[in-house]
Amino acid sequence: MYRLPSLLFLICIFSLSCNSFKIPEYKEFQNLRLESIGLNETTVYMELVYNNPNRIGFRVSHTECDVYVDDVYLGRALSDTLIKVARKSDFIIPLRIKTDMKNVFKNAWSALSAREVTVRASGVITAGVGGLYKTIPLAYEGKHEVGLFEPRP
Numbered sequence: 001m002y003r004l005p006s007l008l009f010l011i012c013i014f015s016l017s018c019n020s021f022k023i024p025e026y027k028e029f030q031n032l033r034l035e036s037i038g039l040n041e042t043t044v045y046m047e048l049v050y051n052n053p054n055r056i057g058f059r060v061s062h063t064e065c066d067v068y069v070d071d072v073y074l075g076r077a078l079s080d081t082l083i084k085v086a087r088k089s090d091f092i093i094p095l096r097i098k099t100d101m102k103n104v105f106k107n108a109w110s111a112l113s114a115r116e117v118t119v120r121a122s123g124v125i126t127a128g129v130g131g132l133y134k135t136i137p138l139a140y141e142g143k144h145e146v147g148l149f150e151p152r153p
Contacts, residue, residue: 021054021134022053022054023136023137024050024051024052024053024085024091024125024127024136025050025051025053026048026049026050026140027049027050027051027090028048028049029046029047029048029049030046030047030049030092031045031046031047032044032045032046033045033046035096038101039101040100040101040102041098041099041100041101042098042099042101043096043097043098043099044075044096044097044099045094045095045096045097046077046094046095046097047092047093047094047095048063048092048093048095049090049091049092050090050091050092050093051089051090051091052085052086052087052088052089052090052091053088054087054088055087055088056087056129057084057085057086057087057129058085058127058128058129059082059083059084059085059127059128059129060082060083060085060091060093060125060126060127061080061082061126061127061128061133062079062080062125062126063077063078063079063093063095063123063124063125063126063138064076064077064078064079064123064124065077065095065121065122065123065124065138066121066122066123067097067119067120067121068119068120068121069117069118069119069120070117070118071118071120073100074097074099075097075098075099075100076097076098077095077096077097077121077123078095078096078098079093079094079095079096081093081094085127093125115145116143116144116145117143117144118141118142118143118144119140119141119142119143119144120140120141121138121139121140121141122137122138122139122140123137123138124136124137124138125137125138
């Protein structure tokens, strides 16, 4: 008897908070490392740092995106780790990128000889409160220094 009003109250609060829900802001990536190296596939691990600007906490249940380096498809990044996000705080999404080595080998020289590359990622983050989940777009593009061959002064 008391469950229905409580459930309706929670649904109203969640829908009101979704209307004013701000998309988490990307800050940086960290802990980039190779987990496994193979001729056909290599796995890269990295952590994305985001900030939750909202007055409510939520949970991230799934993250998935495609990663490109200088417009060359690097691979699909996935995270199925359940992440509890506190209100108005930073949080980390761990990602594993399975790369197709054919694309990497084909374009390796231009990436290695360049002073910087453009990294682009696009996908979705699934986040929610109280069992109600929403899909949030994930989009990032930035330049990163990676050149191995530095000119001598």
